[in-house]
Amino acid sequence: MTQQQFSSVWIREPRQPKAAGLRRDQIVAAALELLDSEGMGALSMRKLGAKLDAGATSLYWHVRNKDELLELALDEIWGLMGIPDPEQTSWREVATTFAYNFRATMLDHPWVTSLIGTMPSVGPKAFALSDQLRRTFIGAGFTGVDVYLASSTLTSYVLGQVIPEITATKAFGEKGIDPEIVIEAMDELGADYPEMLADYRETIPADQQTARALAFDFGLLCVLDGLESRLHQPHK
Structure with a gap:
């Protein structure tokens, strides 16, 4: 080829x-x-x-x-992210702000998801954002290639959460499928898993936007906690 x-x-x-x-x-x-x-x-x-x-x-x-x-x-x-100065703000606050702003930007401009990864991001605003994230993770204590792996891990998490959200919104609208219809179908199709169905009823918000926001918060905290724990591991 x-x-x-x-x-x-x-x-x-x-x-x-x-x-x-x-x-x-x-x-x-x-x-x-x-x-x-x-x-x-x-x-x-x-x-x-x-x-x-x-x-x-x-x-x-x-x-x-x-x-x-x-x-x-x-x-x-890339110029719309608006993250704080890494030299003046803790790395977790910068990373959190970037993640939320990145999510909000993609939801406001859903067409961009079809360009990320297919178009080169080598413009001045892309470089400026990349350098802000580079300085963020250097300030956190990452070194060498880990600086860039930490940045790409955070970016990949946001993309992985938001792209399916945008795809679902295109397919089913802002409100999604009626949750009562979903529950009725799950009761019939998942009858062999009563405990899981009970968990779903008790823990998952009926409002899709709330459920997605909660999922994003949980995953982001896990990613940041994982990156932070990486900093405390002895290098081999």
Whole structure:
């Protein structure tokens, strides 16, 4: 299999706008509005040009194709995390703030989940966030590659929790499936597991958003506790 060549909008200098022409930041802002209002499937260079009342030439002056536009949009998302200064805040507070803000950002911009991991994150805002997390885990006491493994572990946890949440919301709506219908089905299909069904009735909130928030809190604490315990283990 031939190895794919690396390509990115960030490896070439941005073009200056033509006289009275569109700026790149205007194009990206309009793309974000379209993505937020109509989703990934609705974004096209033609539709974006119509929104900006501009021809294709004005758009292609700044971005060669839709992929480059999406790279720029993704970098804007990385800039929305708003985490505290790692030098002024405890590492757990920074990590917790990042996790909650990352979750909230993805829920506000669900289209971004289809870009993370498929588009390169090598823009200035992605690097700034990565460096904040790097300094956070160095301040916690991690060294070497563990600094980056700790950061990726936290990031992967948030992605693993939120992507299924977004997928379920797309499939079943904000409120999800009627919990009474779910319980009736479980009573019938899981009749051989009465204790588990009783636990489900007594412990799982009927409101899906509450249940998801509780699950996120529990898992995040476990991840942070695990990272902290790692710091106290002697290196072999």
